[in-house]
Amino acid sequence: MRDMTLDDLHGDVGVEHTLTYADGFRRRIYAVEREVPFPEGRLIVSRTDPAGIITHANESFVAMSGFSLDELIGEQHYILRHPAMPAVAFKGLWDTINQGQKWHGYVKNLRKDGAYYWVHASVVPNIRNGRIVGFTSVRRKPSRSKVAECTELYKTLM
């Protein structure tokens, strides 16, 4: 996964951050203060292997992320991590799904062009023959009141 460059922003002004992910990988990103609305009636769907590597992404996932399908398959799902999201939220997600449980929450995602989109995300483990073989994540349009609530909450968790 490469660092973002100013060329990715297509002329928008971005704030530079260096993100360190749970596996220690570091990446430079630029966050742009522009929200892309969630498409009406759609679901964003992706699947990963047990290590969080993307194995499937639907059309809405590709469109909203700004990446091509080829750029997404084989990458870590954390390619979408926005700097305004606290690491503790993702720790809670992974702890829950690795125990074979469903997780759901509100997530601010980073696009390839530095803009963002909010989702109401649900993640379920794919259990086959008693074994977790991957995870399915489904994102839907969130309510604005939940987004406002989480925006404030996440600031306190950084």
Place this chain on the structure above:
Amino acid sequence: MTLTFTVSPDFNTKYLPGWFVVNTLLQRQLGEGIHLETFDDFDALHAAMRADQIDLIYANPFDAARLVRDHGFIAVARPHQRPDEAIIAARADGAIHAVEDLRPGARIASTDNPDVHMMSMIMIEPADLDATNVAIQLRPNYVLVAKSVLTGEADVGFFLAETFDELSATVRNQLRVLVRSQIYVISHAFLIHPRIGDRFEALQRVLLGMVNDPKGRAALDDVGIQAWDPMDQEEVEFMIDLMVALTA
């Protein structure tokens, strides 16, 4: 042994004769007795599922999930390009122009179709609405859902998109579509009980071959299906994972 075949009760009643034609074709081509049992509503179907009375079923996604996960049913086929999608509609001349215009206490006309209900409930979440703060009015069919909206008994109605599109133009023109789901991967599925798992290959061959034979094509037309696509166990498991995620 005569096998019992059933069809999810959410099909359009105009397709009922067609399902008898499909059943006859399956009997002839598989060379065994199959009885088509239809149920008036989901309660009756679910009672038959619990009593283990079903061998073959064209199941709606919710029942498919339950039958595969809890009873070990095997996925055989799914209808080609015919996903289940939902529509939320209000009166065209009313004040509700978007889901976000709905308020707690909203009156919603719906049917007992669990898929449409689930997809539609997801689509009202952006208005901070859920099962705890809306009033659901159950109606026996989508025509009566439309009537409830048009008479003002309900603020909005939940519809199976395919059925909404088949309402008369007069009715549709009096309704405003607020949102139409575009999920694409949730669909009905043709399943068999594991006790007849040895018929999987023969049945899949017959279903997939229907589109290549004039009688088969006519039977497909009669039930509103273009063709059958093979459905493997992982595809049905994926659909179930997705629905489990949505009901979280």
